[in-house]
Amino acid sequence: MVNENPVAGKPVEIHSPEDHCSFCASRYFETPPEKARLVRQGDRWERQDTLSAERYFESTAEFRRTGNMFEIVTLDYWRKNYGYKMTGARQRWKEEYLSTPGGMKHILDIVRYKLLQEGKGEEYVGKLSQAEKLAVAEAFFGGAHEMIIAKRHFRDGAATDADLFSSGDLTETEHFWYFRLTIDAIQDIILANRYVRYISVFQNWLRPAGASFDHLHKQLVSLDEWGASIQNQIGMVREDPNVFNQLGVNFAAHHNLVFAENDHAIAYAGIGHRYPTIEIYSRSAAGRPQEHSDDEVRGISNLVHAIHAAMGNQISCNEEWYYTPFDAVYKMPWHVLIKWRVNVPAGFEGGTSIFINPMTPVELRDRIVPRLYRLRDEGKISWLKIAEECHVDPNPLKYYLR
Numbered sequence: 001m002v003n004e005n006p007v008a009g010k011p012v013e014i015h016s017p018e019d020h021c022s023f024c025a026s027r028y029f030e031t032p033p034e035k036a037r038l039v040r041q042g043d044r045w046e047r048q049d050t051l052s053a054e055r056y057f058e059s060t061a062e063f064r065r066t067g068n069m070f071e072i073v074t075l076d077y078w079r080k081n082y083g084y085k086m087t088g089a090r091q092r093w094k095e096e097y098l099s100t101p102g103g104m105k106h107i108l109d110i111v112r113y114k115l116l117q118e119g120k121g122e123e124y125v126g127k128l129s130q131a132e133k134l135a136v137a138e139a140f141f142g143g144a145h146e147m148i149i150a151k152r153h154f155r156d157g158a159a160t161d162a163d164l165f166s167s168g169d170l171t172e173t174e175h176f177w178y179f180r181l182t183i184d185a186i187q188d189i190i191l192a193n194r195y196v197r198y199i200s201v202f203q204n205w206l207r208p209a210g211a212s213f214d215h216l217h218k219q220l221v222s223l224d225e226w227g228a229s230i231q232n233q234i235g236m237v238r239e240d241p242n243v244f245n246q247l248g249v250n251f252a253a254h255h256n257l258v259f260a261e262n263d264h265a266i267a268y269a270g271i272g273h274r275y276p277t278i279e280i281y282s283r284s285a286a287g288r289p290q291e292h293s294d295d296e297v298r299g300i301s302n303l304v305h306a307i308h309a310a311m312g313n314q315i316s317c318n319e320e321w322y323y324t325p326f327d328a329v330y331k332m333p334w335h336v337l338i339k340w341r342v343n344v345p346a347g348f349e350g351g352t353s354i355f356i357n358p359m360t361p362v363e364l365r366d367r368i369v370p371r372l373y374r375l376r377d378e379g380k381i382s383w384l385k386i387a388e389e390c391h392v393d394p395n396p397l398k399y400y401l402r
């Protein structure tokens, strides 16, 4: 029932630099313009913002932040509903970017690509004036649906198309910077668009989990509402401020489902989900990722990374972030769910609304734990308490403290 090991992959020829999809390192011009990239020099990591097109290939990006070419919530939506106007900084970036030949070419090329993908046809695109094409490009600069793209497509020494580079293939340090850049994006989006009330942050890994590219990336979709799930969770916190401890970690601990913890985060096998789900909670008093210290971010990042590493690259999954909305007065803890998309709801579920999760939380825990021990023994993940080593004091999440 659990389809973890796919059929053997097809052989692939690996190129250096990689050019296997539009997110690959030799194809920087196939995404919207870069809002930021992280570059590494030895042990030093540096963020470079809004490079000109001419400078894209002067360095290798460990992670890149760009707009999403096909927005779920569009720039037009923000304009029509709120009279949104691009900030001065975004406007200046757009003008500077378009002022170089490379920048102008890049933008006109991807506008063309986007319109063709949307089924507009060569003839329609050919008739558009430059000004009309640049109007389409506004969203690349002023939009609030973004992507964080990792550098690698395949693992070192990949032989087949099953050797994809997953979150668990990053080092802990790289994974921290992946989180850091994502959190920087959250911060920047809310500064650039004051109508945003929540940003849905997620990572779809492999096609069954909804990924359109087999190349590691996260997405940030900005919303003018919290969405039903956050609404429910905030409702629960209003009823019982300690609910995430009481019905979450404390409850999981009593059922021996907590299987990993470090100073800043705690992980357990979740109960009551449609898919096998691992829940990782920040222990911080802060309720939003951008309010966490670097050490706290590192703590939760390490635990999320350890779980991806334990899962390997063959389980399709959604990584979903939840945290206190920007305009909420009730605080909930930042937490990350990793849902294994190993079962496909079908006619039975559709007809009955009875959802069969193929793996019990105990089975899920027992799948992960031996792999965590092995990774720790091999020195691939940093120190954390595993399984019976976890002490789990009552109420380990401190979000409810002022």
Ligand SMILES: [Zn+2]
Residues within 6 Å of the ligand: 018, 019, 020, 021, 022, 023, 024, 025, 152, 153, 214, 215
């Ligand atoms: Zn790629």
